[in-house]
Amino acid sequence: MKPNKGGLTAGLPRDFALGAALAALPQPELPEDMDARLRAAIERARHRKRRRVVVLSLAAALATLLTLGGVALAGGFGSHRPPEQKPFTPGHSPATGGSKSPFAYPTNAHGQTYGPNREGVQEPDLVAVSVTHGQNGYSWWTDLDGPLPATPQEALWIQNAGRGKQRVVPVYKSDGVTRVGDFVVGGASTEIALPPPAWLLGHMVTLARKAGDANAWAWWTLTTAGKAVVVEGKDAPSTVSDPNRPVYVVIELGDFTNWLWPQPASGSAPTYSWIYELIDAGSHSVDSAAASARPFSDTGLDLNIVGLRAAGGG
Amino acid sequence: MGRGDGGAAETAVRAVVMAPGSEPADAVLHAARRGDPDAFMKLLAPDRPRLESLAHRLLDDSSEVADVLQEVYLSAYRGLPRYRGDSRLSTWLYRITFNACLTYEARRPEVVESESSNGPASPDFAGAVAQRLDLAAALARLPMEQRALVLMVDRDGFDYRAAAEALSIPLGTVSSRLAAARTKLRKALAPDQRGEAK
Numbered sequence: 001m002k003p004n005k006g007g008l009t010a011g012l013p014r015d016f017a018l019g020a021a022l023a024a025l026p027q028p029e030l031p032e033d034m035d036a037r038l039r040a041a042i043e044r045a046r047h048r049k050r051r052r053v054v055v056l057s058l059a060a061a062l063a064t065l066l067t068l069g070g071v072a073l074a075g076g077f078g079s080h081r082p083p084e085q086k087p088f089t090p091g092h093s094p095a096t097g098g099s100k101s102p103f104a105y106p107t108n109a110h111g112q113t114y115g116p117n118r119e120g121v122q123e124p125d126l127v128a129v130s131v132t133h134g135q136n137g138y139s140w141w142t143d144l145d146g147p148l149p150a151t152p153q154e155a156l157w158i159q160n161a162g163r164g165k166q167r168v169v170p171v172y173k174s175d176g177v178t179r180v181g182d183f184v185v186g187g188a189s190t191e192i193a194l195p196p197p198a199w200l201l202g203h204m205v206t207l208a209r210k211a212g213d214a215n216a217w218a219w220w221t222l223t224t225a226g227k228a229v230v231v232e233g234k235d236a237p238s239t240v241s242d243p244n245r246p247v248y249v250v251i252e253l254g255d256f257t258n259w260l261w262p263q264p265a266s267g268s269a270p271t272y273s274w275i276y277e278l279i280d281a282g283s284h285s286v287d288s289a290a291a292s293a294r295p296f297s298d299t300g301l302d303l304n305i306v307g308l309r310a311a312g313g314g
Numbered sequence: 315m316g317r318g319d320g321g322a323a324e325t326a327v328r329a330v331v332m333a334p335g336s337e338p339a340d341a342v343l344h345a346a347r348r349g350d351p352d353a354f355m356k357l358l359a360p361d362r363p364r365l366e367s368l369a370h371r372l373l374d375d376s377s378e379v380a381d382v383l384q385e386v387y388l389s390a391y392r393g394l395p396r397y398r399g400d401s402r403l404s405t406w407l408y409r410i411t412f413n414a415c416l417t418y419e420a421r422r423p424e425v426v427e428s429e430s431s432n433g434p435a436s437p438d439f440a441g442a443v444a445q446r447l448d449l450a451a452a453l454a455r456l457p458m459e460q461r462a463l464v465l466m467v468d469r470d471g472f473d474y475r476a477a478a479e480a481l482s483i484p485l486g487t488v489s490s491r492l493a494a495a496r497t498k499l500r501k502a503l504a505p506d507q508r509g510e511a512k
Contacts, residue, residue, distance in 0.1 A: 150398050
């Protein structure tokens with residue numbers, strides 16, 4: 001085989017003779033009950049299913065917290081884990097400490113675990129946090145970790161949306177319901193994401209719930225019709241009749257499985273992650289909306305992130 | 315696409331169904347993503363024999379194959395809701411398997427080989443399997459990545475790009491490492507040519 005121009009060894013893309021010889025090697029001898037064991041493990045996983053997150057910028061988040069000087073997380077975060085994107089159901093208790101650890105977190109009246117996060121142990125539902133204003137308490141770890149990207153494109157979008165503003169995370173008593181304070185996490189910016197108007201928040205929560213994921217994450221901003229059309233991408237109109245008309249932009253990310261609009265002719269089941277709506281600021285009517293597998297353009301929009309679970313979605 | 319003139323009920327919207335080029339039937343994939351165990355097992359079925367063989371050939375301790383595979387399948391089950399169809403399902407499953415084996419081997423403590431307490435194999439037994447084990451032994455001596463590449467490309471028919479994606483290595487690296495693996499394995503297939511001067 002001759003080295004090619006790039007110094008790589010050229011040759012046949014596939015060695016069929018070698019492949020056939022490899023295919024003739026004996027298969028592994030696996031336990032006869034392997035399928036049964038796998039099904040049992042799946043059933044256990046279904047009952048203990050919970051979100052696991054990839055911490056996008058753990059070091060940055062911790063650095064921000066340290067820089068703020070007002071927040072310390074007892075016990076620290078857990079390590080990176082692959083994400084899981086099924087809605088978290090309060091009261092559906094996950095494993096206490098994981099199958100490989102003897103440590104067991106205490107549980108509240110709803111069966112949710114709480115306590116300081118411990119290295120090497122599956123994190124509790126409610127992670128102990130301390131704040132400078134208000135009482136020390138617990139935050140939902142799903143709130144702490146933020147939206148979950150499924151692709152590098154999504155990760156980049158999430159990182160850059162809203163120019164890296166920080167998020168306000170609610171702090172609760174160990175019951176996960178009684179709110180006792182807030183603290184701020186994440187973000188490369190010192191600016192904090194603004195909360196949406198109450199009617200808009202309710203609208204976003206309802207939208208996410210109808211789409212099939214009450215624990216979705218959302219971004220919003222108040223802009224003008226002329227600027228908002230960037231979200232529509234190639235479907236944006238070439239001209240906007242009243243470009244200065246105030247318009248709210250809502251973008252949501254979640255595990256959406258319900259059709260919100262008339263089904264396409266194929267009738268296939270929806271599996272999309274992203275929704276947008278452009279909402280007239282005066283009438284609160286939806287001008288335009290769409291769903292997609294990929295994030296929408298947000299060029300020029302000053303977005304603010306909000307977790308819909310914390311807003312009452314979950 | 316239409317823009318509504320007011321009221322959510324009149325909003326005409328397009329919905330883009332994702333997962334371009336996804337091979338499994340949409341209904342099975344959708345059900346599996348929602349946690350249906352039967353649908354998940356059905357989704358796995360076409361790839362399982364090759365995944366099990368891959369794990370078997372990547373792990374130095376074959377007694378651990380079943381446990382590692384359980385972890386692979388559970389990881390796939392948990393991660394399936396996040397599978398977006400950007401790569402083929404097989405590629406995604408191979409990546410999970412390779413990473414699981416890599417992680418297992420990295421954590422496995424050094425095992426000091428000791429003589430079998432059952433005594434040496436009989437000459438007849440050794441002779442009967444020696445030829446067949448030449449290739450298996452040569453495969454086992456390859457670095458894990460080369461083993462995975464030759465199994466994926468030459469045995470299972472992955473193209474170079476899919477193999478690069480599954481193993482998270484550059485495309486150029488696939489060619490060079492595959493060539494190295496093939497050279498070593500071909501010697502095992504043709505033992506009379508060993509040591510022959512080139």
